[in-house]
Amino acid sequence: MPLSWLPLIADYSRFGKAAGRVFAGTAAGFFCGNVWLMSLGVAYTLAFAPSGEMNALLLALAGAGLGIPLLLILLDESENAFADIHSAAVSSGTLVALKVEHLALGLGALCTLIALFAPLAEYQNFLLMIGSVFAPLFGVVLVDHFVLRQRRAAVATAALRWDALAAWACGAVTYHLLAQLAPDVGATLPSLLLAGVLQLAFGWSRRARLVPAAA
Numbered sequence: 001m002p003l004s005w006l007p008l009i010a011d012y013s014r015f016g017k018a019a020g021r022v023f024a025g026t027a028a029g030f031f032c033g034n035v036w037l038m039s040l041g042v043a044y045t046l047a048f049a050p051s052g053e054m055n056a057l058l059l060a061l062a063g064a065g066l067g068i069p070l071l072l073i074l075l076d077e078s079e080n081a082f083a084d085i086h087s088a089a090v091s092s093g094t095l096v097a098l099k100v101e102h103l104a105l106g107l108g109a110l111c112t113l114i115a116l117f118a119p120l121a122e123y124q125n126f127l128l129m130i131g132s133v134f135a136p137l138f139g140v141v142l143v144d145h146f147v148l149r150q151r152r153a154a155v156a157t158a159a160l161r162w163d164a165l166a167a168w169a170c171g172a173v174t175y176h177l178l179a180q181l182a183p184d185v186g187a188t189l190p191s192l193l194l195a196g197v198l199q200l201a202f203g204w205s206r207r208a209r210l211v212p213a214a215a
Helices: 002-013 019-051 056-092 100-117 120-148 162-181 188-214
Strands: none
Touching: 002 019, 002 056, 002 120, 056 100, 120 162, 120 188, 162 188
16 A cells, blocks of 8 residues: 555655655655554454454444544545645646646546446455556666666657566566465565566666667
8 A cells, every 4th residue: 555655755755855855754754654554454453353243443433423533534535535636647747738737627527537436346456456557667667767777867768668668567467466366475565576677687688789789
């Protein structure tokens, strides 16, 4: 779940003045928040697990304090939705010559329509799909930025990076295979590492081909 929020971090941290402080503040805040919230989730789950009632936790939250805890969760999720829409608008703005606020309104309307008709029972599969996209994607991005390009700006080009797309696709397939066949192993880190290793190998191979051509 935390990995699915990685694309949003740069939308706000890019305004920071010092990379070291931005990284430390983001990492510390993200870590503390996730440890706190997930610890509460584990504690609530363990407390209600002996009852044998699958919906006991949701029923308790809905009934406690006139439903205020559940209302707070819904309010929190609306803030998450805003962050998602803003991030999508910022990313889409690199391809479409429209203002971010206009893109956000259009994407918000589209996502609202999708949410009205999307089956809630498929939410877990939706989360797995998000994980399969972002986990290997960041393996590719991190290796390309920090190892291959060593934090130098990329040269603008209209050509697709087929090697990066292949590494990304292999990582996504690995994610789904592990999620279905070996869920106890976990899919996030293995797919991220595999995509990163493939991107490194493809990048070195691509560089080796380009050097003789340039010579």
